[in-house]
Amino acid sequence: MNKRGITLVEVIISVGLISVVMLFLFRLLLDMQFEDAHTSYAKENQVNRAMIIKTVQEDFLNKHLQNIQNNSGVITFTFQEQTKTLKVTNTQIDYNGEEVWNLESKNNDTTFDIAHISVTKKDATCTPRLNVDTNGDGTCDVNCDTNHNGILDSTERSAQSDSYQNCSKYNYFHVVIPVVTEEKENVIDDIEFFFLGTRS
Amino acid sequence: MNKKGFVFVETIIVTCVLLASLMVVYSLYVSSLNSETRQLRYDDPARLYQTYYLEKYFNSFDMDLLLNRISSGTSKYELIYQGRSDIFGSSYSEEALFFDSLWNHLHIKNIYLVKSNVSELAKCKEKGYEVICSNQNLVSYLRNLDDGEANTFYFIVEYATSRSGGNCTNIDCFSYFSYMTMEA
Numbered sequence: 001m002n003k004r005g006i007t008l009v010e011v012i013i014s015v016g017l018i019s020v021v022m023l024f025l026f027r028l029l030l031d032m033q034f035e036d037a038h039t040s041y042a043k044e045n046q047v048n049r050a051m052i053i054k055t056v057q058e059d060f061l062n063k064h065l066q067n068i069q070n071n072s073g074v075i076t077f078t079f080q081e082q083t084k085t086l087k088v089t090n091t092q093i094d095y096n097g098e099e100v101w102n103l104e105s106k107n108n109d110t111t112f113d114i115a116h117i118s119v120t121k122k123d124a125t126c127t128p129r130l131n132v133d134t135n136g137d138g139t140c141d142v143n144c145d146t147n148h149n150g151i152l153d154s155t156e157r158s159a160q161s162d163s164y165q166n167c168s169k170y171n172y173f174h175v176v177i178p179v180v181t182e183e184k185e186n187v188i189d190d191i192e193f194f195f196l197g198t199r200s
Numbered sequence: 201m202n203k204k205g206f207v208f209v210e211t212i213i214v215t216c217v218l219l220a221s222l223m224v225v226y227s228l229y230v231s232s233l234n235s236e237t238r239q240l241r242y243d244d245p246a247r248l249y250q251t252y253y254l255e256k257y258f259n260s261f262d263m264d265l266l267l268n269r270i271s272s273g274t275s276k277y278e279l280i281y282q283g284r285s286d287i288f289g290s291s292y293s294e295e296a297l298f299f300d301s302l303w304n305h306l307h308i309k310n311i312y313l314v315k316s317n318v319s320e321l322a323k324c325k326e327k328g329y330e331v332i333c334s335n336q337n338l339v340s341y342l343r344n345l346d347d348g349e350a351n352t353f354y355f356i357v358e359y360a361t362s363r364s365g366g367n368c369t370n371i372d373c374f375s376y377f378s379y380m381t382m383e384a
Contacts, residue, residue, distance in 0.1 A: 006207075006208060010208040010211075013208075013212070014208070014211045014212070014215070017211075017212065017215040017216075017219070018215060020215075020219060021215060021218050021219050021222060024219070024222045024223070024226060025222065027226075028222070028225070028226055028229065031229070031233075032229075035233070046240075049245065050245045053245045053246055053249065054245065057249045120305065122298070122301050122302070122305065126297075167294055168294050168295050168297070168298035168299075169294070170257065170295075170298060172253075172302060172305075174305060174306075176365070178365070185363065185364045185365060187361065187363065187364065187365040187374075188240055188241070188244075190246075190365060191246070192246035192250075193246075193249075194246070194249055194250045194253060194306075195253065196253035196254070196256070196257055196302070197253075
């Protein structure tokens with residue numbers, strides 16, 4: 001029978017190996033603890049986000065949106081027959097005094113980034129119709145301005161109305177209210193509204 | 201009675217088995233977490249409304265042209281891409297700039313038009329779907345969708361943004377997917 005016992009080197013190696021296992025276990029536990037702490041807030045925010053988007057988008061669908069303006073976190077939606085405002089503070093969105101949603105976080109480290117709210121309006125993107133002189137006599141034959149009856153220079157062309165330009169009949173609006181967590185962008189929680197319709 | 205206790209080799213073997221089990225558990229945990237995060241980008245409410253408007257926009261032009269090509273078997277699926285003019289017909293000169301602006305602003309990466317029996321398509325066993333099957337993100341999205349009714353199509357939009365929501369690059373690119381059902 002071997003009665004020498006375990007040598008110091010063997011003990012050190014064993015402790016080293018067990019430490020690796022413990023390290024893995026500890027990391028797993030930390031990850032799970034983090035997820036547990038944040039999941040409930042994240043889910044709450046996702047539900048609120050969906051509600052905000054649904055409420056505003058339904059107005060876009062039903063009330064004929066005409067314009068959107070942002071003034072330091074107060075976003076004004078101009079519909080055909082009424083105007084509604086969406087007030088954004090650090091952790092709250094108030095839609096026209098009808099609905100209020102709060103942004104939840106464990107350490108109050110998740111906020112709306114009011115300074116970076118973007119409102120994009122893309123109206124008609126027009127390119128001038130080119131006036132064509134087909135027979136080389138110096139007068140316009142195709143795409144002519146009827147009031148001018150001649151070849152237009154670039155200044156005159158840029159002053160043409162839509163009827164003399166290639167323009168989409170559509171426009172779109174896109175609003176993005178960014179959300180930051182611990183001062184980092186949290187795109188998955190950003191509130192976005194989008195509208196695409198014919199120009200009024 | 202054996203009074204030797206654990207020997208060094210036994211300790212190492214037990215530790216290695218434990219380590220291997222933990223690595224398996226950890227990798228399963230990480231992959232399920234990744235899958236959960238990826239699914240957050242499927243049918244996101246904001247993207248759903250964008251897709252709704254995109255589908256209405258394209259439908260106001262000649263989408264039947266593409267749907268008929270799929271119905272008749274001329275093509276198995278259709279891609280809508282920047283510069284595709286046949287959908288717009290004679291309106292292309294009016295719409296080209298607006299369409300480009302829309303495409304870039306919403307960070308659209310691809311628009312697919314496929315038959316709604318996507319469970320077969322997601323298996324990627326049938327020939328002719330190489331472009332779709334080469335997009336692993338799209339295939340995993342298709343696996344999440346239910347089959348639609350006969351003679352319906354799915355209008356699927358893939359949006360791709362960077363972590364900060366801007367234009368995506370090869371190493372910093374997250375795909376969002378949403379779809380609308382279309383009828384021929």
